[in-house]
Amino acid sequence: MPQYTSPRPMRIKLAKPRNPLVAPANKRQAGRHQSPNDAHAQRQQARLELRSLLRDRYPDESP
DSSP states (O other): OOOOOOOOOOOOOOOOOOOTTTHHHHHOOOOOSOOTTSHHHHHHHHHHHHHHHHHHHSOOOOO
16 A cells, blocks of 8 residues: 655755845946056056157167
């Protein structure tokens, strides 16, 4: 005589508890990391100006 077995309850996978301090970081959008007025852009502009000034003052006469 077969014995009746009740169906096993379905296991629902619960998500891990969320860290409330990390949740806003996941919603952030990536943006530009350099603005045109940052120090790197200013140094690069000064370097290019100096290079053009030196090129005009001391022309390259190599063959």
